[in-house]
Amino acid sequence: MNATYRDRTAAGTVLADLLAPVAGQPDVVVLGLVRGGVPVAAAVAERLRAPLDVLVVRKLGLPQAPEVAFGAVGPGGLRVLNEEIAGRLDPAEIDTVVRVETAELERRERRYRAGRPPLRLDDRIAVIVDDGLATGATARAAVGVARQLGARRVVLAVPVGAPEAYAVLSRTADELVCPARPADFGAVSRYYADFHEVSDEEVVALLTGSG
Known part of the structure; x- marks a missing residue:
């Protein structure tokens, strides 16, 4: 099958267009899930003119x-x-x-974080971004953590997801943006021409603006 996205940056550009209603709002923060979600989130944050941060959940x-x-x-x-x-x-x-x-x-x-202050989401709109939803377990955890960190509204944005995970997360997040939900999902990697393993160095570079 042909890949849906060239790479994670291209996927982030597609998501950003769908998230246009929150562009420029001062209380929005874009959070990349490590590691694969960070390059997607970086593209989203740039297009939305919103700060980029990282949400680490295990x-x-x-x-x-x-x-x-x-x-x-x-x-x-x-x-x-x-x-x-x-x-x-x-x-x-x-x-x-x-x-x-x-x-x-x-x-x-x-x-x-490299010395940056702890993540605070008090009364913010948290846009959580990952590169895809397979089981959705990490995304569900991230939504719960964002709420505990004080987020007023939690938006989950992923380029592709399994229909089953989409159904669960649509009830968990305040809003779920997921443009591709193929019935024969398989694995996230199927939908990218470039799905290289994202390194710690790449994450740090994107967060510091040097990537």
Whole structure:
């Protein structure tokens, strides 16, 4: 099949056109989910004339099935739990997963924020951007973290997504922008001609304006 987008920057340009109603609003902040969402978010932020920042979240996966999330951790020690799943786990199991994922989150925060102040979303419109929705678990976590950080409105914008994940996230975010929802989704990488692994260095360069 032919790719839907040339690369993540091209995908971000498409999203920006769909997000035009919030362009230039002073309370908007565009948040890239690391790592693949940051190049998409950078293109969105530029077109919307909005500040770009990064939202680091880490899924909390079941010990026996890491792909199944029972919650997430976010900046500043924020923790969002799906009690329906987490309630079945031993507290020691939860603590172990939280400890591991928090350590990785803090490493990424130090790397990406590079001395900038902690992320604050008090009374802001948070536009959360990723390069695609597969299961939607990370995006769901990000929406929850943004709300805990004080966002007044949470908009999730992704270039492509699985219909099942779209259905869930449309009930989770205040607004969901997702122009491509193919029935035979497969994987996010199918929809990009260039889907290289985004490095820490690329993320930092985009956040500091040197990329």
